Amino acid sequence: MKIVALAGGVGGAKLVDGLARLLSPDELTVVVNTGDDFNHLGLRICPDLDTVCYTLAGLANPTTGWGRSGETWNALEQLARLGGPTWFRLGDLDLATHLERTRRLKAGDALSRVTRDFCAAWGVRHPVLPMTDQVFETWVLTVEHGWLPFQEYFVRHACEPVVKGFEFRGAESARPAPGVLEAIGAADAVVVCPSNPWVSIDPIFKVEGIKQAIQGCPVRVAVSPIIGGKAVKGPAAKMYAELGIEPSALAVARHYTGRLTGFIFDREDSQYMSDISALGIRAVVLDTLMKTNEDRVNLACKVLDFCALNQTGIRRS
Amino acid sequence: MKIVALAGGVGGAKLVDGLARLLSPDELTVVVNTGDDFNHLGLRICPDLDTVCYTLAGLANPTTGWGRSGETWNALEQLARLGGPTWFRLGDLDLATHLERTRRLKAGDALSRVTRDFCAAWGVRHPVLPMTDQVFETWVLTVEHGWLPFQEYFVRHACEPVVKGFEFRGAESARPAPGVLEAIGAADAVVVCPSNPWVSIDPIFKVEGIKQAIQGCPVRVAVSPIIGGKAVKGPAAKMYAELGIEPSALAVARHYTGRLTGFIFDREDSQYMSDISALGIRAVVLDTLMKTNEDRVNLACKVLDFCALNQTGIRRS
Numbered sequence: 117m118k119i120v121a122l123a124g125g126v127g128g129a130k131l132v133d134g135l136a137r138l139l140s141p142d143e144l145t146v147v148v149n150t151g152d153d154f155n156h157l158g159l160r161i162c163p164d165l166d167t168v169c170y171t172l173a174g175l176a177n178p179t180t181g182w183g184r185s186g187e188t189w190n191a192l193e194q195l196a197r198l199g200g201p202t203w204f205r206l207g208d209l210d211l212a213t214h215l216e217r218t219r220r221l222k223a224g225d226a227l228s229r230v231t232r233d234f235c236a237a238w239g240v241r242h243p244v245l246p247m248t249d250q251v252f253e254t255w256v257l258t259v260e261h262g263w264l265p266f267q268e269y270f271v272r273h274a275c276e277p278v279v280k281g282f283e284f285r286g287a288e289s290a291r292p293a294p295g296v297l298e299a300i301g302a303a304d305a306v307v308v309c310p311s312n313p314w315v316s317i318d319p320i321f322k323v324e325g326i327k328q329a330i331q332g333c334p335v336r337v338a339v340s341p342i343i344g345g346k347a348v349k350g351p352a353a354k355m356y357a358e359l360g361i362e363p364s365a366l367a368v369a370r371h372y373t374g375r376l377t378g379f380i381f382d383r384e385d386s387q388y389m390s391d392i393s394a395l396g397i398r399a400v401v402l403d404t405l406m407k408t409n410e411d412r413v414n415l416a417c418k419v420l421d422f423c424a425l426n427q428t429g430i431r432r433s
Numbered sequence: 434m435k436i437v438a439l440a441g442g443v444g445g446a447k448l449v450d451g452l453a454r455l456l457s458p459d460e461l462t463v464v465v466n467t468g469d470d471f472n473h474l475g476l477r478i479c480p481d482l483d484t485v486c487y488t489l490a491g492l493a494n495p496t497t498g499w500g501r502s503g504e505t506w507n508a509l510e511q512l513a514r515l516g517g518p519t520w521f522r523l524g525d526l527d528l529a530t531h532l533e534r535t536r537r538l539k540a541g542d543a544l545s546r547v548t549r550d551f552c553a554a555w556g557v558r559h560p561v562l563p564m565t566d567q568v569f570e571t572w573v574l575t576v577e578h579g580w581l582p583f584q585e586y587f588v589r590h591a592c593e594p595v596v597k598g599f600e601f602r603g604a605e606s607a608r609p610a611p612g613v614l615e616a617i618g619a620a621d622a623v624v625v626c627p628s629n630p631w632v633s634i635d636p637i638f639k640v641e642g643i644k645q646a647i648q649g650c651p652v653r654v655a656v657s658p659i660i661g662g663k664a665v666k667g668p669a670a671k672m673y674a675e676l677g678i679e680p681s682a683l684a685v686a687r688h689y690t691g692r693l694t695g696f697i698f699d700r701e702d703s704q705y706m707s708d709i710s711a712l713g714i715r716a717v718v719l720d721t722l723m724k725t726n727e728d729r730v731n732l733a734c735k736v737l738d739f740c741a742l743n744q745t746g747i748r749r750s
Contacts, residue, residue, distance in 0.1 A: 157532045158475050158539060188507050194529030198554050200536065208525040212511030215474045219517065222475060237515050 117143065117423060120303040120333075124149045124316020125164045126181035126349050127341050128309035129171035130406045134416030135307070136172055141241045145299035146172075147326075149311070150227070150246045151254035151284060151319035154267045156204050157195075159214035160221055163267070164316065165231060165246055166213060173238035175209075181349065184209040203272045228293040245299070247320045248290040254315050257281040266315060275351040279358045282314055287322040292329075300329040305423035308338035310404065312352040313371045321375070330375070335426040338372050339404055339419060340365040340381040348405065366391050369399070378426040380404065380419060398426055434460065434740065437620040437650075441466045441633020442481045443498035443666050444658050445626035446488035447723045451733030452624070453489055458558045462616035463489075464643075466628070467544070467563045468571035468601060468636035471584045473521050476531035477538055480584070481633065482548060482563055483530060490555035498666065501526040520589045545610040562616065564637045565607040571632050574598040583632060592668040596675045599631055604639040609646075617646040622740035625655035627721065629669040630688045638692070647692070652743040655689050656721060656736060657682040657698040665722065683708050686716070695743045697721065697736060715743055 119139060123132050123146055132146050146168055153162045163182065170176040170184060177183045187207035196202045206214070213234065220230045226249040235244055256269040258277030269277060300306060311317055317338075321327045330336060345363050347353040353363035361367050365381035366388040372379070378398040381388065382405065392399040400422055406412045436456060440449050440463055449463050463485055470479045480499065487493040487501060494500045504524035513519045523531070530551065537547045543566040552561055573586040575594035586594060617623060628634055634655075638644045647653060662680050664670040670680035678684050682698035683705040689696070695715040698705065699722065709716040717739055723729045 158535050159532075188505060188525065190505050190525035191508065191529045191532070194526050195533055198529060198533045198551055200529065200533035208505065208507035208528075209511050211525075211528065212508045212515060212517065215476075215508070216512055216515045216517035218475050234515055 117304045117420065117427070118302055119144050119305050119307055119420070119423070120299050121146050121307045121309055122149075122311075122317055122320050123147070123164070123168055123309040124311030125152070125167045127406075128164070128311035128316065129168045129176070129181070130412050131307070131309045131339060131416060131419070132168055133171050133409070134406070134412030134414070135419070136242050137413050138416050138420060139242075141243065145243045145245060145295070145303070147245050147247055147296055147299070147320060149316045149319050150248060151252050151315065152266050152270070154253075154265055156267070157201065157206070158218070159206075159211075160218045161204070161206075161214050161267075162217070162227070162246070165227075165244070166210070169231070169235055169238060169240055169244055172240045172242060172244065173235075175238060183207055204267065205271075226293070228295065243295065243299070245295050246293050247296065247326065248323050249293045250290040251286045252290040252319065252323065253285040254319055255283040255285055256315070257283065270351070275354060279351075279355050281359075282318070284319055284322045287319075288324075290323050292323050292326050296323075297325055297329050300326070300333060303333050304427060305335035305337060306330050306333045307419055307423065308336070308372065308376070310339040310341035310348070312341060312347070312350055312355070313368055314352065314355050327375075335378065335423050336376045337378040337380065337419065337423055337426060338368070338376050339415070340368045340379070340385070342368050342385075343382040343405060344384045364388060369395055369397065378422055380422055434621045434737065434744070435619055436461050436622050436624055436737070436740070437616050438463050438624045438626055439466075439628075439634055439637050440464070440481070440485055440626040441628030442469070442484040444723075445481070445628035445633065446485045446493070446498070447729050448624070448626045448656060448733060448736070449485055450488050450726070451723070451729030451731070452736070453559050454730050455733050455737060456559075458560065462560045462562060462612070462620070464562050464564055464613055464616070464637060466633045466636050467565060468569050468632065469583050469587070471570075471582055473584070474518065474523070475535065476523075476528075477535045478521070478523075478531050478584075479534070479544070479563070482544075482561070483527070486548070486552055486555060486557055486561055489557045489559060489561065490552075492555060500524055521584065522588075543610070545612065560612065560616070562612050563610050564613065564643065565640050566610045567607040568603045569607040569636060569640065570602040571636055572600045572602055573632070574600065587668070592671060596668075596672050598676075599635070601636055601639045604636075605641075607640050609640050609643050613640075614642055614646050617643070617650060620650050621744060622652035622654060623647050623650045624736055624740065625653070625689070625693070627656040627658035627665070629658060629664070629667050629672070630685055631669065631672050644692075652695065652740050653693045654695040654697065654736065654740055654743060655685070655693050656732070657685045657696070657702070659685050659702075660699040660722060661701045681705060686712055686714065695739055697739060715739075
């Protein structure tokens, strides 16, 4: 079965890692949100892309989920001494990624090309594609500070401002990166990873042609990033609440209404089964929390089973 | 006595350090070559300025003379893994300097302002001024590769190409950085440090108005960077030879003809005393090799004595 996984940062990367342990590079393509990308200290930084690649390469920090394992902070300490901006934590190992990416982008290489070469250097065998090679910026409208670029909201203000809405600047002119539409077109199933629906998954759907391509895929399955009313990581639940929606697996399923054929949510939220089923999608409860590498593989295995079920209409397990 | 020291990289920084241990911040201003500055990996790098500042701050690597003590190379190792350019050795500590400088220059701050703030952060009390805030690029004409930007010649090609000449691009439009002409105008003596005459000191003289200002100073003393026909560090002797001039303290004295009132060269080269004196400048032989911090202070002390001698015409020591 050929799978395209749509992923944001930490949560998405974990499921992608599980899938990559089960599927060959021919069977899995990862399409990653780039709406969080930004320029900082003259560097082009792509947080979700790096989190997915570092995770697949076995280079990710297992404690934080983002950044590199064995990271050092010598440059950042000196930057602090010089009064430079240190709100975005750039480790020494991680810096090399941004320096070389920035150099290559300035030299005219597309982000997808740079990402492919970085993956080759890091030993990542599965194709990891940015959703677009163009600039696409997620902005967050907040009560306290008005419009904020995503990383200002997410890191600098630690997701504290109250969210009123989102805007995807550049969405109109962004085209899918090479390979994205082809991979979706060839996929038996699209898996929407447990990433933030508002700011990790919606941006991918906003890129011209991606939504339509996904609609053409017979199986479209999402895993809820909200368990027991809370996001495992990040501000997804807080965003729902601030936008007047009770955060829950049901809210996520409703968020994706019309986009999915199947929905996976946590056993803890089984009270929503009838409401979610009423949305006209096939639903299943599973243990979705991924604490260990084994959890990633177990969930990935069940996601694939569920995709097969959606595909055939016959329950295999 | 108020001194302005003209300096390039390692050799210049050593004498400047000696002078700084003897003179108050009111008594010593350092004007540094910026012709070696270049853009690399999207960063603005100012090798001579950093060497002087790191040396004065006590942050310099005592073995290499350039770079930072206690440096780590984690970013560079990762850059190598990604196939990035590693011919210019950027340590993690050093990277912070270039990142923050680049950020501030892009935000509109002048190099002199950034340097002043960095010096304050590093505890450098003596004014260190770039010769200019404008772009001024030293290019080297070589037999093998034609014109090379200085760092390509100096680091990438390890000074191996045969030199045919130099060009200072931007020299016509570069103006002295704020404070440079004022410091020279108020100085009792200008000290030309033992830096490369061709590519460290000549560029400073090429900036509009600096040569004339220096000519207005009553005492102008240079220390030969060539000892026993060899440069202590760097390609100065090799450059003289390739340009058809026998490398020697005499060649350096001739190089500076018309610009100096006094010349200090090594005891080892005392056979040139009569030829150098015949150039119409006061000359003295000293132990000029600076291996230890004590050597720096000893030489600085004798340079100041010699300046006083040039000033008064009376030998003090």
